[in-house]
Amino acid sequence: xxxxxxxxxxxxxxxxxxxxxxxxxxxxxxxxxxxxxxxxxxxxxxxxxxxxxxxxxxxxxxxxxxxxxxxxxxxxxxxxxxxxxxxxxxxxxxxxxxxxxxxxxxxxxxxxxxxxxxxxxxxxxxxxxxxxxxxxxxxxxxxxxxxxxxxxxxxxxxxxxxxxxxxxxxxxxxxxxxxxxxxxxxxxxxxxxxxxxxxxxxxxxxxxxxxxxxxxxxxxxxxxxxxx
Amino acid sequence: xxxxxxxxxxxxxxxxxxxxxxxxxxxxxxxxxxxxxxxxxxxxxxxxxxxxxxxxxxxxxxxxxxxxxxxxxxxxxxxxxxxxxxxxxxxxxxxxxxxxxxxxxxxxxxxxxxxxxxxxxxxxxxxxxxxxxxxxxxxxxxxxxxxxxxxxxxxxxxxxxxxxxxxxxxxxxxx
Numbered sequence: 001x002x003x004x005x006x007x008x009x010x011x012x013x014x015x016x017x018x019x020x021x022x023x024x025x026x027x028x029x030x031x032x033x034x035x036x037x038x039x040x041x042x043x044x045x046x047x048x049x050x051x052x053x054x055x056x057x058x059x060x061x062x063x064x065x066x067x068x069x070x071x072x073x074x075x076x077x078x079x080x081x082x083x084x085x086x087x088x089x090x091x092x093x094x095x096x097x098x099x100x101x102x103x104x105x106x107x108x109x110x111x112x113x114x115x116x117x118x119x120x121x122x123x124x125x126x127x128x129x130x131x132x133x134x135x136x137x138x139x140x141x142x143x144x145x146x147x148x149x150x151x152x153x154x155x156x157x158x159x160x161x162x163x164x165x166x167x168x169x170x171x172x173x174x175x176x177x178x179x180x181x182x183x184x185x186x187x188x189x190x191x192x193x194x195x196x197x198x199x200x201x202x203x204x205x206x207x208x209x210x211x212x213x214x215x216x217x218x219x220x221x222x223x224x225x226x227x228x
Numbered sequence: 229x230x231x232x233x234x235x236x237x238x239x240x241x242x243x244x245x246x247x248x249x250x251x252x253x254x255x256x257x258x259x260x261x262x263x264x265x266x267x268x269x270x271x272x273x274x275x276x277x278x279x280x281x282x283x284x285x286x287x288x289x290x291x292x293x294x295x296x297x298x299x300x301x302x303x304x305x306x307x308x309x310x311x312x313x314x315x316x317x318x319x320x321x322x323x324x325x326x327x328x329x330x331x332x333x334x335x336x337x338x339x340x341x342x343x344x345x346x347x348x349x350x351x352x353x354x355x356x357x358x359x360x361x362x363x364x365x366x367x368x369x370x371x372x373x374x375x376x377x378x379x380x381x382x383x384x385x386x387x388x389x390x391x392x393x394x395x396x397x398x399x400x401x402x403x
Contacts, residue, residue: 033255037252037255040252049249050251050252050255051255052254052255053255061254133255133256133257134254135257136370136371137256137257137258137368137371137373138257139257178371180370195256195371197361200361203256204256204257204258207255208255
């Protein structure tokens, strides 16, 4: 299913699935990711350290002292994609969002000439698919947003964005789990904690391939949930 | 806590707890972290007969000034580091890298700088008493992951050791 396998450094392999960003290609990436992860956790592939899926690539990092790249390439080439599925790992989430914390809603409304409430409606109606998690722990990249809301990144990125902020750019939507710099248009904030550093077994709420829907809440509900 | 500890009199520029790294989590956005110079890290642990994956303190450019407030310890510093041991009677010893030293109570360890390099490592016999997160004690300060709430070492922090005083152990064995 992948178009190309190549080495990335002396202890990494990149599986290239193409250059487009769409759910069909990304589903294949996630299927292969789950397959590799399962084999590693079973102990069949000793020496693999990380398996990182993105929109259309999967990078596998390994320990050169325990395994070499040709063993992994042989394994990857023998994978039968028709046998793989990830439906059993797929979860659906409803994430509360408070639009009162929007920083850019007015500007978006001005540039796109769409009413603020209409933007919120489109965002609430969208069923988001998580393409990948990355950049900072627990940070999801979700799609696909209605093409009416297509926006480029901010000309000048913000140095600091509050934790929980929900941003949109192009056809993607994200949630910042930590205070961080960012160049996305912020349209709201969620009280949900996406990453828990106290939980050793399952620290991250969202995984690649999950489905997310947003639920609008008031500022008061936000504060109640945030203090929990 | 009963354990022996260092008190931090000067934290240094970027002093963090690190080990081999935190793996199998990059698909959740958790970078592996870990020691920048794995070879020096391994040597630091070996010299004080620790296990290979034991946590160490990593410092960059300027290291910390530590005072052994309680207990005794054996330590090693690796990399290319200029450091001094200031004994409690104000006698100073210029330290050499890649060997072990004994430190007594009230002694100070002044890690001045790394020479023609960036990172250096401090390991103590038995390792540091810190809680691992997902099988690693490596610090990822961007996401507050790791010991010390995921932050670098600060002034007046206490750096605890796993190992208790040798005397106490002998005492317990005798009776």
